[in-house]
Amino acid sequence: MTHAIVPLAFAVAARPGRIAPRVALAGAVLAILPDADVIGFRFGIAYADAWGHRGATHSLMFGTVLAAAVSLAWEEARSKAAFLFLALAAVSHGLLDTLTDGGLGAALWWPFDDARVFAPVAPVRVSPIGAGFFSLRGLETLVSELVWIWLPCFVLLAGSRVVRRAAG
Numbered sequence: 244m245t246h247a248i249v250p251l252a253f254a255v256a257a258r259p260g261r262i263a264p265r266v267a268l269a270g271a272v273l274a275i276l277p278d279a280d281v282i283g284f285r286f287g288i289a290y291a292d293a294w295g296h297r298g299a300t301h302s303l304m305f306g307t308v309l310a311a312a313v314s315l316a317w318e319e320a321r322s323k324a325a326f327l328f329l330a331l332a333a334v335s336h337g338l339l340d341t342l343t344d345g346g347l348g349a350a351l352w353w354p355f356d357d358a359r360v361f362a363p364v365a366p367v368r369v370s371p372i373g374a375g376f377f378s379l380r381g382l383e384t385l386v387s388e389l390v391w392i393w394l395p396c397f398v399l400l401a402g403s404r405v406v407r408r409a410a411g
């Protein structure tokens with residue numbers, strides 16, 4: 244769920260009117276969408292498979308192609324700024340997942356390389372899948388997400404406000 248805040252923060256931090264509210268919402272959806280890949284578990288797709296959890300849907304290629312498709316199909320998003328924003332939103336998911344400390348990394352470079360990668364530093368506690376969310380582990384995850392993702396987003400917002408005030 245934390246994934247959604249990244250594009251929303253960027254949309255609000257951008258120049259007013261640059262990203263339309265509906266496009267910003269679409270960005271939030273694109274940022275959450277890659278985790279729909281967990282339905283693969285039901286169909287016998289293993290975590291480590293190319294289309295398993297954190298696989299192809301978490302790649303830079305998938306995110307970019309998805310953003311391009313939305314941008315082409317949806318008139319409101321048919322601008323360079325909207326496409327860039329949507330692509331950023333979609334790939335931010337896989338990038339954030341590489342910062343988590345558990346599970347398999349994200350297949351950022353698919354289809355060129357199926358390897359699951361982590362960032363050099365992985366400060367965010369991995370979110371437990373399913374029922375474990377409301378446990379102590381879930382709470383630890385929440386706290387680390389607040390510190391490593393929500394806090395930087397608020398810093399970005401505050402920073403953009405300061406810059407805008409100074410400029411105008």
Ligand SMILES: [Zn+2]
Nearest residue numbers: 277278297340
């Ligand atoms: Zn994910």
